[in-house]
Amino acid sequence: MALVAEIIGVGTELLLGNTVNTNARDISEGLSALGINVYFHTVVGDNPSRLRLAVEIAKRRADIIITTGGLGPTYDDLTKQTLAECFGKKLVFNEEEAECIRSYFEKSLHTTKFTENNMQQAMLPEGCTIFHNEWGTAPGCAFRGDGKHVIMLPGPPRECNAMFNNCAVPYLKALSETEILSHSIRIFGMGESAVEDRLRDLMTELKNPTLAPYAKEGEVMLRVTAMADTAEQCEALMAPVIEKVREALGDIIYAIDEDSLESVVLRILREKNLTVAAAESCTGGLLQKRLTDIPGASKCFKGGAVTYSDNAKTLMADVPAELLEKEGAVSAAAAKALAEGIRLRLGTEFGLGITGVAGPDRDERGNEVGTVFVALSAIDGAYCRSLHLGADRGRIRTSAVNNALDMLRRYLTGLKI
Amino acid sequence: MALVAEIIGVGTELLLGNTVNTNARDISEGLSALGINVYFHTVVGDNPSRLRLAVEIAKRRADIIITTGGLGPTYDDLTKQTLAECFGKKLVFNEEEAECIRSYFEKSLHTTKFTENNMQQAMLPEGCTIFHNEWGTAPGCAFRGDGKHVIMLPGPPRECNAMFNNCAVPYLKALSETEILSHSIRIFGMGESAVEDRLRDLMTELKNPTLAPYAKEGEVMLRVTAMADTAEQCEALMAPVIEKVREALGDIIYAIDEDSLESVVLRILREKNLTVAAAESCTGGLLQKRLTDIPGASKCFKGGAVTYSDNAKTLMADVPAELLEKEGAVSAAAAKALAEGIRLRLGTEFGLGITGVAGPDRDERGNEVGTVFVALSAIDGAYCRSLHLGADRGRIRTSAVNNALDMLRRYLTGLKI
Numbered sequence: 001m002a003l004v005a006e007i008i009g010v011g012t013e014l015l016l017g018n019t020v021n022t023n024a025r026d027i028s029e030g031l032s033a034l035g036i037n038v039y040f041h042t043v044v045g046d047n048p049s050r051l052r053l054a055v056e057i058a059k060r061r062a063d064i065i066i067t068t069g070g071l072g073p074t075y076d077d078l079t080k081q082t083l084a085e086c087f088g089k090k091l092v093f094n095e096e097e098a099e100c101i102r103s104y105f106e107k108s109l110h111t112t113k114f115t116e117n118n119m120q121q122a123m124l125p126e127g128c129t130i131f132h133n134e135w136g137t138a139p140g141c142a143f144r145g146d147g148k149h150v151i152m153l154p155g156p157p158r159e160c161n162a163m164f165n166n167c168a169v170p171y172l173k174a175l176s177e178t179e180i181l182s183h184s185i186r187i188f189g190m191g192e193s194a195v196e197d198r199l200r201d202l203m204t205e206l207k208n209p210t211l212a213p214y215a216k217e218g219e220v221m222l223r224v225t226a227m228a229d230t231a232e233q234c235e236a237l238m239a240p241v242i243e244k245v246r247e248a249l250g251d252i253i254y255a256i257d258e259d260s261l262e263s264v265v266l267r268i269l270r271e272k273n274l275t276v277a278a279a280e281s282c283t284g285g286l287l288q289k290r291l292t293d294i295p296g297a298s299k300c301f302k303g304g305a306v307t308y309s310d311n312a313k314t315l316m317a318d319v320p321a322e323l324l325e326k327e328g329a330v331s332a333a334a335a336k337a338l339a340e341g342i343r344l345r346l347g348t349e350f351g352l353g354i355t356g357v358a359g360p361d362r363d364e365r366g367n368e369v370g371t372v373f374v375a376l377s378a379i380d381g382a383y384c385r386s387l388h389l390g391a392d393r394g395r396i397r398t399s400a401v402n403n404a405l406d407m408l409r410r411y412l413t414g415l416k417i
Numbered sequence: 418m419a420l421v422a423e424i425i426g427v428g429t430e431l432l433l434g435n436t437v438n439t440n441a442r443d444i445s446e447g448l449s450a451l452g453i454n455v456y457f458h459t460v461v462g463d464n465p466s467r468l469r470l471a472v473e474i475a476k477r478r479a480d481i482i483i484t485t486g487g488l489g490p491t492y493d494d495l496t497k498q499t500l501a502e503c504f505g506k507k508l509v510f511n512e513e514e515a516e517c518i519r520s521y522f523e524k525s526l527h528t529t530k531f532t533e534n535n536m537q538q539a540m541l542p543e544g545c546t547i548f549h550n551e552w553g554t555a556p557g558c559a560f561r562g563d564g565k566h567v568i569m570l571p572g573p574p575r576e577c578n579a580m581f582n583n584c585a586v587p588y589l590k591a592l593s594e595t596e597i598l599s600h601s602i603r604i605f606g607m608g609e610s611a612v613e614d615r616l617r618d619l620m621t622e623l624k625n626p627t628l629a630p631y632a633k634e635g636e637v638m639l640r641v642t643a644m645a646d647t648a649e650q651c652e653a654l655m656a657p658v659i660e661k662v663r664e665a666l667g668d669i670i671y672a673i674d675e676d677s678l679e680s681v682v683l684r685i686l687r688e689k690n691l692t693v694a695a696a697e698s699c700t701g702g703l704l705q706k707r708l709t710d711i712p713g714a715s716k717c718f719k720g721g722a723v724t725y726s727d728n729a730k731t732l733m734a735d736v737p738a739e740l741l742e743k744e745g746a747v748s749a750a751a752a753k754a755l756a757e758g759i760r761l762r763l764g765t766e767f768g769l770g771i772t773g774v775a776g777p778d779r780d781e782r783g784n785e786v787g788t789v790f791v792a793l794s795a796i797d798g799a800y801c802r803s804l805h806l807g808a809d810r811g812r813i814r815t816s817a818v819n820n821a822l823d824m825l826r827r828y829l830t831g832l833k834i
Binding site for chain 1: 575
């Protein structure tokens with residue numbers, strides 16, 4: 001039986017919306033990799049009675065309780081006191097940790113001036129495993145009580161992450177015998193419900209591995225997760241399922257485990273030693289922004305234009321003014337001319353061109369909001385997709401960029417565009 | 418007595434650590450502005466019995482229960498069914514919403530081919546207030562049951578946010594007899610702790626209105642919130658506080674209530690009938706993407722270049738090759754040349770140029786990661802900021818763009834750049 005953990009985030013700043021609970025996300029991801037189930041996250045303020053309530057509830061439904069936050073030196077840092085009380089433990093002063101806190105102040109903050117409440121951080125539950133904090137002052141710890149494992153980590157994400165990975169993970173690994181692994185299947189070109197329709201039988205009948213869909217940013221992702229004694233057994237369980245998904249969905253699967261269309265496209269370009277440039281109208285730089293989100297993009301992406309006026313299309317991407325006059329700036333001809341113009345100007349193997357109406361209003365030629373032309377120019381000619389992408393500005397732009405990247409991906413892998 | 422709300426995030430992806438619960442943060446921030454207290458957040462997977470448990474617990478400790486997620490068309494979207502059961506409500510088919518879903522598919526996705534499970538989204542708790550979803554297909558809703566207010570919102574953050582602000586906020590406002598109003602004071606150019614240091618006395622002594630800081634994306638925002646019988650009384654309470662903040666912080670306040678540097682800049686340009694162009698190296702299109710996020714940007718933003726190679730800097734923004742050779746691409750001279758080159762090429766009043774090292778590695782001339790030059794070219798000359806922005810790629814890019822926008826804002830409002 002897999003162990004069940006619950007994560008309790010402590011901090012009023014979370015409840016006021018000042019901070020987002022990235023600790024719960026990061027710890028959950030780490031627990032999932034350890035084969036430990038997480039059924040609940042709770043967030044509670046710096047309030048001992050409500051924290052006590054949250055712990056009492058967690059005790060009833062989890063084997064492992066992990067808290068984040070409230071270990072610091074200030075008067076509202078009450079996690080250790082409260083958890084110790086909940087499990088009938090005393091807090092005892094730890095001279096070694098006190099020494100570490102003193103020397104942290106001297107070394108990192110270049111001061112010996114610290115208030116006595118900093119020493120409160122050296123008070124730890126009796127008999128606990130101390131998690132020494134090399135990234136700040138407040139130590140974390142783990143202890144057993146009432147048949148549960150309790151782990152306390154500091155709140156600042158950098159400290160919490162480092163201590164989870166370096167201290168809590170080894171502690172937890174020793175508790176579990178099962179291995180759990182997962183793969184992400186990335187899809188572009190089919191909606192979540194259509195994907196599910198094709199895979200419903202598979203998804204409902206599967207128990208180990210499991211198969212679950214996630215929709216985000218106009219794409220669909222399927223996650224396959226297997227549990228077994230060894231990593232090899234996990235892989236062996238997943239392989240036939242991934243194969244079945246491939247059979248059902250074909251080439252709309254753009255990657256396994258890689259995390260975006262732009263990273264796939266840049267990887268293939270790098271492998272083939274090819275380059276791309278872009279000229280964007282309605283997407284206003286989003287395509288190039290996404291390409292350059294990826295470290296090392298400069299090897300394959302040379303640059304491009306944002307042509308937010310007719311004039312800019314001519315001056316930046318050599319689109320003939322007559323073409324714009326005759327066909328209009330929102331046309332297949334203009335998209336192809338943008339793609340080709342920028343490719344020739346920057347001397348790359350590929351050019352991507354996007355033009356369309358992102359709204360809020362129709363353009364002066366009466367093209368509806370959501371009308372977008374996306375073009376790819378390559379050495380053997382130009383390709384264009386004519387799209388109707390609804391009425392939401394953000395979605396139109398995201399989807400237009402996804403389509404541009406997908407066209408290049410399909411070209412690069414020899415698929416029909 | 419202030420009402421108490423609890424936010425329940427539904428979605429296995431949250432428990433697996435695939436997604437971070439930004440919805441809870443955004444909703445908490447909104448509730449705080451309404452004077453509604455939040456004592457707990459809970460996250461639960463797509464599992465009806467555990468969701469039921471979470472709802473039963475929330476019933477005991479909150480007046481308002483807000484769920485996010487699980488409203489979609491797939492078999493694991495079970496929030497509506499489960500919540501309806503918990504409060505003894507029937508789900509009934511709503512023909513109007515069904516029609517909206519049909520037409521969404523036709524208009525936005527240009528297909529009448531949608532699977533019948535999409536119609537499940539038109540099943541809503543009897544007697545509820547429907548929150549129509551203009552940003553996706555799944556409607557949300559609100560109903561009263563067992564003395565509680567229940568609000569259900571979709572999971573995708575874009576939809577959740579829009580529906581919280583447009584549907585849930587008016588619904589919640591109607592519950593309270595007190596008027597609550599708030600203003601956001603936007604700041605660029607000073608860190609959160611420095612801002613707090615200057616305003617500590619004011620923040621701690623104030624009870625109504627309250628004054629609270631929020632840090633995000635390299636900016637700081639202060640929220641003033643007042644509670645009174647009428648809107649006029651709220652405004653009268655807030656005015657002297659805003660004045661005091663202005664006195665303390667001066668011209669690093671770039672806006673009251675406007676929500677970004679780019680929208681402030683575009684508004685002023687529009688008012689003055691002026692235009693801007695941009696040439697970006699290390700930010701790879703992010704500046705232009707952010708300008709064009711704003712509907713109507715084309716009136717003042719004409720276009721620009723993404724110059725991700727030396728060659729592109731010359732070909733797209735007329736930066737002399739000798740200058741790049743002599744000064745290097747990462748230099749004040751190059752930034753100014755980018756800004757001026759693109760301004761002259763596109764015939765705008767202003768040009769913005771950004772060049773720097775976003776990482777992961779130093780450039781070939783040994784400039785450290787985080788070294789960025791941001792320039793503004795205007796008719797009376799060029800201005801440049803030389804920045805050291807740390808080591809995080811995303812943060813470097815965001816901060817570089819913020820600086821470019823801030824320079825133009827300061828120029829446009831006659832401040833020292």
